[in-house]
Amino acid sequence: MLKPCIVLGLLILLCALVAVGQQNQTAQQAATPQTSNIPASAVNQPNPVKPTPESIALGKKYYGYDCAMCHGATGDGKGEVAVDEKLKIGDFTDPATLKDKTDGELYYILKNGHDKMPAEPIRLKQDELWNLVNYVRSLAKK
Ligand code: HEC
Structure with missing residues (x-):
């Protein structure tokens, strides 16, 4: 049987991974050059x-x-x-x-x-x- 604190730890780790993934996505979107973006x-x-x-x-x-x-x-x-x-x-x-x-x-x-x-x-x-x-x-x- 897994100890509750390990389960909790895994959950937190999972959340952190998801959050990092999402952050990466937004960063990539922002970096895409927009040809129609004329200063x-x-x-x-x-x-x-x-x-x-x-x-x-x-x-x-x-x-x-x-x-x-x-x-x-x-x-x-x-x-x-x-x-x-x-x-x-x-x-x-x-x-x-x-x-x-x-x-x-x-x-x-x-x-x-x-x-x-x-x-x-x-x-x-x-x-x-x-x-x-x-x-x-x-x-x-x-
Ligand atoms: C390889 C083909 C090609 C060549 C060569 C080319 N154009 Fe274009 N041009 C395009 C395309 C495709 C677009 C549309 C791009 C868009 O609206 O995203 C465009 C857009 C334009 C626009 C903007 C039109 C609009 O409605 O916003 C102008 C002005 C323009 N071209 C002038 C020129 C001039 C002047 C030259 C010569 C120095 C030239 N183009 C050479 C393909 C070309």
């Missing part, structure tokens, strides 16, 4: 590059090299790679798609990547990324 400072960052025809033309050039294969030549989200890989991409020609996003958010997404979208930090300099933001904005049908 407020980035969201509120103003666009320093005016959407002049020059800026939009420069953005368009890079868009053709780096973005059209996924986002489509017209920005409709139906580029070759997107279709092949069944990527879900918003339609930039629909003004509603980016309506709730700030320029700062778009810049952050371009710079850091998002979900299946690769980041563009190495090849493009800061102003070039803003030109791309301006170009993407210009795709929305008025």
